Amino acid sequence: MRSVLDRQLHPAESTQTGIASRQAVLAAAQQLIQEQGYAGLSMRELARRSGLAKATIYHHFQDKRDVLLSVFEHDIRTVAERIAEAAATPGSHAQRLRAVIAAYFAIQVERRMVILNAIRETVGLEDQIWAIIRAHRDDLLRPIMSILQDAIAAGVARPVNVELAVMALFGMIHSFVTHRLLIDGNDFTAEMEEFVLEMFLHALHIPADRSAHATPAPVAPLHTTDTE
Amino acid sequence: MRSVLDRQLHPAESTQTGIASRQAVLAAAQQLIQEQGYAGLSMRELARRSGLAKATIYHHFQDKRDVLLSVFEHDIRTVAERIAEAAATPGSHAQRLRAVIAAYFAIQVERRMVILNAIRETVGLEDQIWAIIRAHRDDLLRPIMSILQDAIAAGVARPVNVELAVMALFGMIHSFVTHRLLIDGNDFTAEMEEFVLEMFLHALHIPADRSAHATPAPVAPLHTTDTE
Amino acid sequence: MRSVLDRQLHPAESTQTGIASRQAVLAAAQQLIQEQGYAGLSMRELARRSGLAKATIYHHFQDKRDVLLSVFEHDIRTVAERIAEAAATPGSHAQRLRAVIAAYFAIQVERRMVILNAIRETVGLEDQIWAIIRAHRDDLLRPIMSILQDAIAAGVARPVNVELAVMALFGMIHSFVTHRLLIDGNDFTAEMEEFVLEMFLHALHIPADRSAHATPAPVAPLHTTDTE
Amino acid sequence: MRSVLDRQLHPAESTQTGIASRQAVLAAAQQLIQEQGYAGLSMRELARRSGLAKATIYHHFQDKRDVLLSVFEHDIRTVAERIAEAAATPGSHAQRLRAVIAAYFAIQVERRMVILNAIRETVGLEDQIWAIIRAHRDDLLRPIMSILQDAIAAGVARPVNVELAVMALFGMIHSFVTHRLLIDGNDFTAEMEEFVLEMFLHALHIPADRSAHATPAPVAPLHTTDTE
DNA sequence: GATGAATGAGTGTTCATTCAT
DNA sequence: TATGAATGAACACTCATTCAT
Numbered sequence: 001m002r003s004v005l006d007r008q009l010h011p012a013e014s015t016q017t018g019i020a021s022r023q024a025v026l027a028a029a030q031q032l033i034q035e036q037g038y039a040g041l042s043m044r045e046l047a048r049r050s051g052l053a054k055a056t057i058y059h060h061f062q063d064k065r066d067v068l069l070s071v072f073e074h075d076i077r078t079v080a081e082r083i084a085e086a087a088a089t090p091g092s093h094a095q096r097l098r099a100v101i102a103a104y105f106a107i108q109v110e111r112r113m114v115i116l117n118a119i120r121e122t123v124g125l126e127d128q129i130w131a132i133i134r135a136h137r138d139d140l141l142r143p144i145m146s147i148l149q150d151a152i153a154a155g156v157a158r159p160v161n162v163e164l165a166v167m168a169l170f171g172m173i174h175s176f177v178t179h180r181l182l183i184d185g186n187d188f189t190a191e192m193e194e195f196v197l198e199m200f201l202h203a204l205h206i207p208a209d210r211s212a213h214a215t216p217a218p219v220a221p222l223h224t225t226d227t228e
Numbered sequence: 229m230r231s232v233l234d235r236q237l238h239p240a241e242s243t244q245t246g247i248a249s250r251q252a253v254l255a256a257a258q259q260l261i262q263e264q265g266y267a268g269l270s271m272r273e274l275a276r277r278s279g280l281a282k283a284t285i286y287h288h289f290q291d292k293r294d295v296l297l298s299v300f301e302h303d304i305r306t307v308a309e310r311i312a313e314a315a316a317t318p319g320s321h322a323q324r325l326r327a328v329i330a331a332y333f334a335i336q337v338e339r340r341m342v343i344l345n346a347i348r349e350t351v352g353l354e355d356q357i358w359a360i361i362r363a364h365r366d367d368l369l370r371p372i373m374s375i376l377q378d379a380i381a382a383g384v385a386r387p388v389n390v391e392l393a394v395m396a397l398f399g400m401i402h403s404f405v406t407h408r409l410l411i412d413g414n415d416f417t418a419e420m421e422e423f424v425l426e427m428f429l430h431a432l433h434i435p436a437d438r439s440a441h442a443t444p445a446p447v448a449p450l451h452t453t454d455t456e
Numbered sequence: 457m458r459s460v461l462d463r464q465l466h467p468a469e470s471t472q473t474g475i476a477s478r479q480a481v482l483a484a485a486q487q488l489i490q491e492q493g494y495a496g497l498s499m500r501e502l503a504r505r506s507g508l509a510k511a512t513i514y515h516h517f518q519d520k521r522d523v524l525l526s527v528f529e530h531d532i533r534t535v536a537e538r539i540a541e542a543a544a545t546p547g548s549h550a551q552r553l554r555a556v557i558a559a560y561f562a563i564q565v566e567r568r569m570v571i572l573n574a575i576r577e578t579v580g581l582e583d584q585i586w587a588i589i590r591a592h593r594d595d596l597l598r599p600i601m602s603i604l605q606d607a608i609a610a611g612v613a614r615p616v617n618v619e620l621a622v623m624a625l626f627g628m629i630h631s632f633v634t635h636r637l638l639i640d641g642n643d644f645t646a647e648m649e650e651f652v653l654e655m656f657l658h659a660l661h662i663p664a665d666r667s668a669h670a671t672p673a674p675v676a677p678l679h680t681t682d683t684e
Numbered sequence: 685m686r687s688v689l690d691r692q693l694h695p696a697e698s699t700q701t702g703i704a705s706r707q708a709v710l711a712a713a714q715q716l717i718q719e720q721g722y723a724g725l726s727m728r729e730l731a732r733r734s735g736l737a738k739a740t741i742y743h744h745f746q747d748k749r750d751v752l753l754s755v756f757e758h759d760i761r762t763v764a765e766r767i768a769e770a771a772a773t774p775g776s777h778a779q780r781l782r783a784v785i786a787a788y789f790a791i792q793v794e795r796r797m798v799i800l801n802a803i804r805e806t807v808g809l810e811d812q813i814w815a816i817i818r819a820h821r822d823d824l825l826r827p828i829m830s831i832l833q834d835a836i837a838a839g840v841a842r843p844v845n846v847e848l849a850v851m852a853l854f855g856m857i858h859s860f861v862t863h864r865l866l867i868d869g870n871d872f873t874a875e876m877e878e879f880v881l882e883m884f885l886h887a888l889h890i891p892a893d894r895s896a897h898a899t900p901a902p903v904a905p906l907h908t909t910d911t912e
Numbered sequence: 913g914a915t916g917a918a919t920g921a922g923t924g925t926t927c928a929t930t931c932a933t
Numbered sequence: 934t935a936t937g938a939a940t941g942a943a944c945a946c947t948c949a950t951t952c953a954t
Binding site for chain 3: 889
Binding site for chain 6: 922927
C-alpha cells in the first residue's frame with residue numbers, strides 16, 4: 001500500500017509480486033494517459049490493462065488520485081533526469097543547448113503529452129499536483145539555467161533572467177511539439193529543433209557553433225525500471 | 229438545430245427566443261469550461277447554468293461534441309480578432325509586437341485557458357477540432373506574420389521562417405501564462421510581457437523601440453455578441 | 457424532482473406518470489425497509505423492485521438519503537394520523553387509551569419496524585432525521601397527552617407529567633412488539649395489549665372501565681394513497 | 685479460531701498473544717459498534733482499529749457474523765451482571781427497583797445503544813442472535829422478576845405477570861434513553877429515572893419508600909476483562 | 913421550442929472473504 | 934499466528950442521450 005503520500009515506508013518491505021503488481025498498474029496508467037489523456041484514465045480500464053481486479057488496484061493505491069499522482073511524479077522525475085543528462089553533454093554552450101533541446105523534443109514527442117501544460121486537465125487535482133511540480137521544477141530547470149549562467153559569466157551570452165529564459169525555451173518547444181502531434185503530423189522535428197536553437201541563441205546573443213552537431217543522448221522509453 | 233457541422237441552414241430561421249436559448253447555452257458552456265476544464269462540461273450542469281432543460285439543449289445542438297465545438301470555434305475566432313486588432317496598432321514593428329504580446333497575454337489570462345494547448349484534453353474529439361484549428365490557424369498567425377514579413381522586408385529583422393517564429397512566440401507566452409495561472413499565482417504579467425518581447429526582438433534582431441509603449445487595445449470579455 | 461428538502465414546488469405540476477413512478481419508488485422502499493431494515497435499502501434493489509432504472513430514481517430523488525427521508529416522513533405522518541384517529545374514539549378515558557394502545561400495537565406489528573426506536577440504525581443520517589422527528593413528535597404524542605390531561609383535570613387520574621407518561625407508554629409497547637416480532641413469534645398481542653393498558657391505568661390511578669371494549673379503528677396498510 | 689458457535693475447543697490451546705489479539709478485535713468491534721452502529725462495523729476498519737491484518741481476524745473468528753455475535757453475547761452477559769448486581773442491593777423493594785432502574789439507565793446511556801432494540805438492524809443475523817438472546821434473556825430478567833415476586837408474596841405488590849412487568853419496565857427505560865440520546869440530548873436522567881420508578885411503583889401498587897435513596901452500584905465500562 | 917421522464921452504460925469506491933506464504 | 938495480495942460482487946451515483954408530449 002505504498003503511495004505518493006506515504007513515503008515513510010521503506011521500499012524493500014514489499015514482496016516481489018507486490019511490487020510487480022504495483023508497477024503493472026503504473027505502466028498501464030502511463031500508457032492509458034498517453035493514449036487518452038488524464039480524463040481517459042478509468043479505474044475499470046486500468047484494471048483491464050494491468051490484468052488485475054479493480055479492487056486489487058485499491059490495495060496498492062489509495063484512490064485514483066494516488067495513481068495519477070504516482071504516474072505524474074515518476075514522469076516528471078524521468079524528464080528531469082533526461083534533461084540533466086543532456087545538459088551534461090560536453091561541448092560549447094551552443095552544443096549543450098542543442099542537446100537539451102533535442103532531448104526535450106524527443107521526450108515530449110515520445111509521450112504525446114506535455115507535462116507542464118497538461119496540468120490544466122486536472123482541475124480538481126491541482127493542489128496536490130502543484131506540490132509535486134514545485135518540488136521538481138527546480139530539477140527540471142536547473143541544468144539548463146546552469147548552462148546559461150555559465151555562458152553569461154563567460155561573457156558569451158547577454159545577461160538575462162535565466163529562469164525566465166528557460167521557461168521561454170520550454171514554451172517554444174511545447175508549441176512545436178503540439179503542432180506536430182496534433183495539427184501537422186509530419187515529422188519536422190529536426191527542422192524545428194534547429195529553428196528553436198537558432199531563435200534561442202540569437203535571443204541570448206550566443207554565437208552559434210556549427211562545427212559539430214552534438215549527438216543527443218539516446219532517449220530510453222519512460223517507465224523502464226532499468227534506469228532507476 | 230444550427231450547429232457547427234450544419235451550416236447550410238439560413239440563420240434567419242430561428243426565432244428570437246431560439247437564438248437567445250442557444251446563446252445562453254454557449255455562454256454557460258464557456259463559463260463552465262473556464263472554471264472546470266473541458267472535462268467539467270457536463271450536460272446536466274450545462275442545463276442548470278443555462279436555465280434550460282437538458283432535452284432543450286439537444287434542440288439547439290446535435291450533441292455535447294457540437295456544443296464543445298461551437299464554443300471552441302467562437303473562442304478561436306474571438307482570439308483571432310483580438311490579435312488582428314492589436315497587430316493593427318500603428319507604430320514601429322517593436323511597438324506592434326508589444327501590442328500583440330500584451331493582447332495575447334491578456335486573453336489567455338482572462339480565460340484561464342490556453343486554446344492551442346488545451347486541445348490535448350479533448351482526445352476523441354481531435355478530428356473535428358483539427359478541422360476548426362486548421363481553418364482558423366491562419367487567421368490567428370497571419371497578422372503577426374505580416375509584421376515580421378514587413379520587418380524583414382524593411383531590413384529591420386533578420387530573415388527567418390515567419391510562421392515558425394510566430395509559433396515560437398505563442399509558445400513562450402503560453403509557458404508564462406501557464407506558470408502564472410497554475411504555479412506562481414502572482415501577477416508578473418508586465419514583467420513577463422517585457423521579457424517575451426525582448427527575447428523575441430533579440431531573436432529576430434529587431435531593434436527595441438522604447439520611445440513609447442504601445443497601448444494595447446482594451447480587451448472585451450469573450451462571448452459578447454455586440455462585437456460580432 | 458420533488459423531494460423532502462424541496463417543498464416549494466406545487467404538487468400539481470408533475471405529470472400523472474411522474475407521480476406514479478415516484479410513488480412506486482416510495483412503495484418499494486417502504487417494503488424493502490420492512491423486510492430488510494434500513495441497511496437493506498440498496499438503490500440497486502430499489503430499482504429492481506420499483507420496476508425503474510437506477511438512474512430514473514435519481515430523477516425523482518436527490519439521493520438515497522432523500523428516498524429514506526421521504527419514506528420516513530410519510531410513515532411517521534401516517535402513524536400520527538392513526539393514533540389521532542384512535543385517540544378520538546368516544547368513550548371513557550380507559551376506553552380511549554385502550555383504543556390508542558391497540559392501534560399503536562397494530563401499526564408496529566404490521567410494519568415489523570418501530571419507528572422511534574429504529575432511528576438508531578441510521579447513524580450518519582441522524583441530523584436530518586431529527587429534524588423530521590422533532591417536527592412530528594408533537595403530532596404523535598399530543599392526542600394521547602390530551603386524554604391524560606382530560607383525565608387529570610377530571611380528577612380521574614393522578615397528576616403526572618403527561619409527556620413523560622406517553623413516552624413511557626410507547627416504550628412499553630415497543631418492548632412487547634419487539635419481543636413478539638423477534639423472540640417469541642407467537643401472537644399474544646391481545647394479552648399484551650391488555651397488560652399494557654392495565655399497567656398504565658394503575659400507574660395513573662385511572663379506574664378500569666370494563667363495561668365495553670372500544671373497537672379500535674381498522675388499520676389500513678401504509679403507503680396507500682387514498683388517505684392522502 | 686474460538687468462536688461463539690465453536691465452543692468445543694478447550695480454551696487453553698490459545699497462546700497468550702493469540703488471546704490478546706482476539707480480545708483486541710472484540711474491543712475494537714465493541715467500540716466501532718458504539719460509534720457507528722452495527723452497519724458501521726466493517727472488517728477493514730476493524731482491522732485498522734485492532735492493529736491486526738484483515739486476514740488475521742479470520743484466524744480468530746469464522747466471519748464477520750462471528751465477531752458480531754461474540755460482541756453481542758459478551759455485552760448481553762455484562763448487562764445481565766450489572767442488573768443482577770443492582771438487584772442485589774439491600775433495602776426495600778422500592779429501593780431495589782430504584783437501583784435496578786438507575787443501573788439499567790446508566791448502562792444504556794453509557795453505550796449509546798440499546799441491545800434488545802438494536803437487534804432489528806441485524807436482519808439476516810436474526811436466527812443466531814435469537815439463540816443468544818433466548819439463552820440470556822432469563823439472566824437479564826430474573827433478578828428483577830425476583831424482586832417483584834418477593835413483593836407480591838409479601839403482599840406489597842398487586843399480583844401481575846412479573847415477566848411482562850419487567851419487559852414493560854425495560855421498555856419505558858428504552859424509550860427515555862432513546863429520547864435522551866437522539867432527540868433531546870440534555871441530561872434529564874435523574875428526573876427520568878424518578879419518573880419511571882414512580883410509574884412502575886404505582887402500576888404495581890408498591891408503596892414508595894422515600895426514606896433513603898439507594899445508591900446504585902457504580903457502573904464499570906463494558907469490555908473490561910477484570911470483572912470476568 | 914421546450915420539457916419531464918426515462919435509461920444503459922459507465923464512474924470511483926468499498927465489501928467480506930480467500931489463499932499462499 | 935500472522936499477513937500481503939488478490940478478488941467478485943456490490944455500493945451509491947453520474948453520464949450523455951432519447952422520446953412522447
